[in-house]
Amino acid sequence: MSSMACRRRIFLKICQNPSFCSTQCYASRSFTTETCNSPETNTDGAQKHQYNYTGRRYVSKMYQNLGNIYPESSKLVCQSHKLFLYANIIQQCHVGGYNLLPLGQRVQDKLVKIIDQELERIGCQKMSMTTLAPAKFWKKTGRWDAMGNELFRLTDRKRIEFCLGPTHEEVITNILATGPLLSYKRLPMKMYQITRKFRDENSPKYGFLRSREFDMKDLYTFDASLEEATETYHTVCTAYKQILDRLGLDYDIVTGSTGNIGGSISHEFQIRADIGEDTIHVCKKCGFGANAETTEAKNKICSENPCELSVSSSIEVGHSFLLGTKYSEHFAAKCINKDANKNLYQMGCYGLGVSRIMQACVEVLSTEKKIVWPQLLAPYQFCIIPLESKRECLSIAESLSDELNKRSGLSGEVVIDDRDKKVTFRLFGAKAIGYPYIITVKDKALQDNAEFEVINTRNDDSTFMTLDQIMDMASTIQTV
Ligand SMILES: [Zn+2]
Numbered sequence: 001m002s003s004m005a006c007r008r009r010i011f012l013k014i015c016q017n018p019s020f021c022s023t024q025c026y027a028s029r030s031f032t033t034e035t036c037n038s039p040e041t042n043t044d045g046a047q048k049h050q051y052n053y054t055g056r057r058y059v060s061k062m063y064q065n066l067g068n069i070y071p072e073s074s075k076l077v078c079q080s081h082k083l084f085l086y087a088n089i090i091q092q093c094h095v096g097g098y099n100l101l102p103l104g105q106r107v108q109d110k111l112v113k114i115i116d117q118e119l120e121r122i123g124c125q126k127m128s129m130t131t132l133a134p135a136k137f138w139k140k141t142g143r144w145d146a147m148g149n150e151l152f153r154l155t156d157r158k159r160i161e162f163c164l165g166p167t168h169e170e171v172i173t174n175i176l177a178t179g180p181l182l183s184y185k186r187l188p189m190k191m192y193q194i195t196r197k198f199r200d201e202n203s204p205k206y207g208f209l210r211s212r213e214f215d216m217k218d219l220y221t222f223d224a225s226l227e228e229a230t231e232t233y234h235t236v237c238t239a240y241k242q243i244l245d246r247l248g249l250d251y252d253i254v255t256g257s258t259g260n261i262g263g264s265i266s267h268e269f270q271i272r273a274d275i276g277e278d279t280i281h282v283c284k285k286c287g288f289g290a291n292a293e294t295t296e297a298k299n300k301i302c303s304e305n306p307c308e309l310s311v312s313s314s315i316e317v318g319h320s321f322l323l324g325t326k327y328s329e330h331f332a333a334k335c336i337n338k339d340a341n342k343n344l345y346q347m348g349c350y351g352l353g354v355s356r357i358m359q360a361c362v363e364v365l366s367t368e369k370k371i372v373w374p375q376l377l378a379p380y381q382f383c384i385i386p387l388e389s390k391r392e393c394l395s396i397a398e399s400l401s402d403e404l405n406k407r408s409g410l411s412g413e414v415v416i417d418d419r420d421k422k423v424t425f426r427l428f429g430a431k432a433i434g435y436p437y438i439i440t441v442k443d444k445a446l447q448d449n450a451e452f453e454v455i456n457t458r459n460d461d462s463t464f465m466t467l468d469q470i471m472d473m474a475s476t477i478q479t480v
Pocket residue numbers: 283284285286287288301302306307308
């Protein structure tokens with residue numbers, strides 16, 4: 001009868017009618033204890049539970065944990081790429097093209113939320129532009145030729161040429177150029193989109209680190225003067241830092257080359273990783289940093305001596321450019337300045353590789369067979385694993401899931417791995433996916449003083465906790 005006592009103990013927390021629960025709650029998976037303090041009566045007179053909450057997520061019904069074999073190192077050298085394939089985060093569709101599977105989509109949605117929050121905080125507005133960008137815009141700026149083979153080009157039935165936009169300076173400048181004249185009082189204008197981008201990479205590799213199709217955040221700013229545009233530039237760079245800080249990543253901000261985008265000032269946001277294809281030089285003494293492609297990377301002096309440069313491989317996750325009038329002059333995009341004259345917009349453009357950040361995080365935080373996500377990006381915060389051989393353990397797991405789901409910020413953040421497999425097997429899979437917390441429901445959860453094993457996957461710490469302790473711990477978890 002120890003299991004009965006345990007059930008009551010758990011449901012006492014949840015339900016004001018424990019005697020009712022102890023006979024009913026684990027009779028069926030569709031039951032929930034959510035509202036059982038006011039049991040209703042069926043037409044046949046029997047009491048029933050109201051069924052309000054339907055958010056339980058069972059791994060046995062989800063597209064994940066599909067029994068993938070860990071890809072051997074001889075084929076793939078990039079750890080995050082292997083982990084993404086192994087844990088069903090992505091699936092390769094064609095060379096350089098990946099489908100984002102449900103777990104991956106959840107991670108990306110969370111990253112997008114963080115980006116939206118930080119950009120909205122500095123007054124940016126979200127929008128979305130056409131993926132098909134008219135060749136005539138790109139010809140105006142000369143980039144139709146300058147981009148070479150990286151541009152995906154296509155022709156419609158009327159023989160009009162387009163490209164699949166890898167970046168949208170032309171399209172957005174045309175919006176401002178063809179819209180009403182704006183006064184300086186309305187500026188800066190800051191508009192961004194998070195959309196699919198295309199680049200015909202010569203040698204796509206490493207999953208989203210170098211793919212041909214990916215999600216990117218691109219922001220464009222418009223000011224009336226260069227001073228104001230410079231101020232806007234710094235504001236956006238501060239928001240970028242905030243985004244990367246919230247992910248808990250170590251990153252370097254280095255002087256970047258302006259490449260085919262152009263402009264006068266450019267910074268790259270780089271995450272050091274051996275697999276990275278960029279090389280950055282960072283001075284240990286003065287903090288100066290530059291991409292190896294730039295002239296600044298050579299001959300930099302600090303305190304009258306050459307800088308002590310350390311050279312690292314890194315992954316570029318963000319890039320900012322102060323463009324000046326490079327695009328506005330081609331489109332004659334003008335605003336009205338303080339002197340009531342028309343002048344060309346001073347522009348800035350700012351990219352963040354959304355797909356790439358997701359993978360770069362995993363590349364630097366994870367171990368060989370175990371994903372570690374930044375806490376805010378984990379696809380789910382909790383995975384509950386009940387002992388497969390005891391039916392009561394599943395019921396307790398379900399109640400625990402319901403309780404966690406009721407916590408603010410944790411709604412939808414819990415999965416129950418109810419597969420009929422050994423706990424150790426399911427634990428292995430849960431660690432590979434990288435849920436921050438795994439809770440096992442075993443014999444100790446059936447005792448009078450019920451305890452659950454809680455594993456913090458970041459450091460592999462395992463502790464036994466009571467329901468109260470789990471709820472206290474859960475209340476400290478941050479989500480987006
Ligand atoms: Zn230095």
